[in-house]
Amino acid sequence: MTQNEMTDSEPGIDSQTTTTDEAASESLLGTTEIADDRGADAVSSAETVIETRDLNVYYDDVQALDDINMEIPENQVTALIGPSGCGKSTFLRCINRMNDLVDSARIEGELRFRGKNVYDDDVDPVALRRKIGMVFQHPNPFPKSIYDNVAYGLRVQNMDVDTDAVVEESLKKAALWDEVKDQLDRSALDLSGGQQQRLCIARAIAVDPEVILMDEPASALDPIATSKIEDLIDELAEEYTVVIVTHNMQQAARISNKTAVFLTGGELVEFDDTETIFENPEHQRVEDYITGKFG
Amino acid sequence: MSTETAPDITTSPSGSIRERLYRYTLFACASASILVTLGIVFVLVTGAIEFFGMYDPVAFFTGTEWNIARQQLGVLPALTGTLLVTILSALVALPIGLAAAVYLSEYASERARSVLKPALEILAGIPTVVYGYFALVYVTPFLAALGLPVGTFNVLSASLMVGIMIIPMVSSLSEDAMSAVPDSLRQAGYGMGATKFEVSTGIVIPAAVSGIFSSFILALSRAIGETMIVAVAMGQSPQLLQFGQPLANLFESNQTMTAAMIQLVNAENASGVIYQSMFAIGLTLFVITFVMNLASNRIAAHYREEYE
């Protein structure tokens, strides 16, 4: 992490020179540090794992997403930011076809996961969701024991693994093992909010997905729990591709490699490296949003 | 785009035999209800057709005499009997039920509700044959002790018990309707300095009137279809309404459509036409209650849209 920190929060004022290899210190957000430890190499050599082409989504007659074209790189954290109601969650739920559960949703265009259009007729959404996991905004553990929660996916998919070992490993990866290792039989509902959310993450990674979708995972949590989750996301990105929707711009700046900005009408206005978005965006609207002029 | 490890997302766990089997089985369970309705309609219609082949339908629907021995099968006496019981029980149940609903919804404390609601549920759970027994053995002597010239079997005690039986229906459905009125409306009323009485009667009840009305219709439909109370407490002698002496109708025995059907099953000389008349009466009853239920649902649904 860089040592340079902005001392005055005037956005856009260029008072220091910085190299692009070091952490951006002139963020439009002021003093927030932008994640850079993956460096330029990782960014440029990443393969695209999810690609959308002219994706449009309608709920009855209301358009929720407008011509989205995006390529999400592998093993990186991609953040989707924007004001409320601009289609971020809708887009996220298109990736694992959770929108299928909404009767009024109509999807047009293509969304390819590793080259295969997930909306093709021969794709079973259930099979898709076994490859792409999801963590929701409000922690929703099942009213079962901690162990049974994490093992749920393994059982449901009939995975031939050593369940105990996988449960332990998932809880460790989710940074929850030490806190619950003696009480795996306890009801998951007894945990605190932050612990429940980490449990949901453990549950999602237990089935070894390739992509993890997160819909504002820390918005219902207190700051300490939030920072734990953010550290977690950092580590998860080494093994999985993470796509995260967040309201919290500082959070997006902290943890993501690439950021997509959705604005009114479900429009993807800009999609670029996080540093670029927060320091030097192309579109004025994005700059206005980030500096708080609206939204 | 990385396709080397293209995962196989075209296997279909949802389409497996197991999944489909469960789906079809559950669908069959749901469709069973349609079969029941079809069965009822089938039985009633074929029975009625057979009956009307043996007995003139016009004479049935307009005949004013019901006498099995003399093969006179006019349904009007039974129809008016049902009407009489329904009206009387409505006079009892609708005001009391509505008042109970208002109290429970607007005035009652948590403690009072926790006592009164289960109590009303228990009231709804008492078998109707027990209510009939109450009417016959306790209410009729009580009415006689009050000085009313009631016979052993009379319309008044049966109607009173039918009314008491349907109170829980009116109160719980009306209370649901009143609770569904958004609290913001009440707040608006209080905010303007209205008293609780004014809010309850002037805002809540009018807002919930469609639900209340629909509950009334459902309760009446239940009263029309009620069998055991009237069979036990009212006797088996069908009579037309006597308009000359209105009170006499209350104190004497009478017969409703439902009681007539019971009587026919047990009738000794159950020859073809008499036996089949049961289905004709049943069809009439079914149509009446069906139409009322449908109307009640329609009214409730139509006005519920205003809130959602």
Added chain:
Amino acid sequence: MATDEPSWYGEDSQVSQVRGRLFEAVCLTATSVGLVSVLVLLLYVARDAFRPFTGDPSWALTLPTFPVLGSITLVIPGWQLVFFVTLLLPITLLAVYYYRVDSPAGEVAYITTGLPIVGLLLAGSLFVIFAELFAVKAWFASVLSLAAAGAVIYGHRRLRSEAPLERLVLTVVVPIVFVLGVPPVSVARLVGLPKRVVSLQELILKLPYLPLPSLQLLSTLTLPVAAVAGWFVGQRRDSRTDGIRAAALVVAGGALGLLVEAVTGVAAPTWVIIYTVTAVPVAVYVEGIYRRNEGVSGLAFPVVLVGGTLFGVLTMRVLGFSGPASWLDWAYLTSAPNTTPELAGIYPALVGSVMILIVIIALTFPIGVGAALYLEEYAPSSGLAGKFVTLIEINIANLAGVPSVVYGLLGLGLFINRAHLPGGSVVVGGLTIGLLILPIIIISAQEAIDAVPDSLRQASYGMGATRWQTTRNVVLPEALPGIMTGTILGLGRAIGETAPLLLVGVAASVRLAPAGFFGKTGAMPRQIFAWAFEPKADFRYGVLAAGVVTLIAVLLVMNATAIIVRNKYQRDA
């Protein structure tokens, strides 16, 4: 300050509350009118059934002669006073104590009193079943055959785990073949088939040597219950060894029955049944209470209840009082109807009602819950299929409002006239009333399933679970308490229905309990209806009252169970 204008506060500005208060009072009175009148009627029935004011009025105290009033004789009813002191007073004091001081104890008291009662009722039903329906050895043979069938299916799964269709076929066919034979006996008798494949159950029955009835019961009744109890205890204490120990204790207690038989002459099977069904659940519950150590004082309540009653009976014997000449006594519950009022009983009708209820449960529970699951979880809400589903829902709502007598016509026209099932039999009665409460079960199950939070479903689907997996693993367990409550309340309605029974020819009075499910039967409400028209006053006021009280008591137990289940799981949520 000018005080000419009326102030907006102070005495003069109070808005009149009179109208509102009056209105509130009127509403409360109206609400109470219905409740109070039914309460009064219930008290009257209880009075007529139990006749508490008969019996020895002893202890007539003659007070000394007063100048003006003359001699006054106070008559204190004997047995009432005894029981007042030994039972009523302590119970009331305890209840007040729980209410005021120790609430959890109150709940414990409630459950420790209710559990044994429910257990005794269950044990009673088991006794009736073994006495009337089938012998203990038939049960033994059935359980063994079922276990064998289960072993076959399990073995198939082990050996050939990749053949789900085969396994499905086996799961359906093997139990039927093993337990019922092809075709089942009753159907064969009905249809008149001479040849059939004998079932494993019958083969077992034909064995020359079968273990003692008590041992049969031990292995097939106590053993499964012990396994469940052991699992429960093991879960709660978080220790598998504790669970095994508990299970072993349960089995040992059952085996004690042999000793009991030798010492006291109480039949060993009786001991095993009562022990397994009543004592074991209570023991498991009490163990939980002790471990959690809250509300332990609640355990005193049933002890006082039983102790007080026994003490009262003893005191009455000693003092020479006689109890009330109640119409509702043990003889009433175990005798057949009779033209002599004093000898009349309700036993066959009771058995008939229970058997009809069994048919109803077997029919409506699976179909009702299945339909509700489909309508809530699977049904599409748009397009042609969606319209069909809406039609089904409207149809169910309407069926719930069809008069019960029309269902009777359905039973008569369809099951008796067309399908030629025996009129007035358990099966026909059960089918008819089952169809009557089917809409009720579906609607209440739908409400319970709807109450499951959607976030749980989302979580499950998000992890790639199929619809059935989500339904079975997440939705159904959550909704189950609500479904049970609704079902129990529906069954309560079913047990009191009379009109359909009248139309399908259920007999007014039966002397014997029904012989199997296709045999002619009576039922409690039907019997009550018949008694209401008996000319003798004793019937109308005595026997009939006893019957009504029996029916209401059964209903109260069912309703109370449903309410307890609902409250317990609403609080856990």
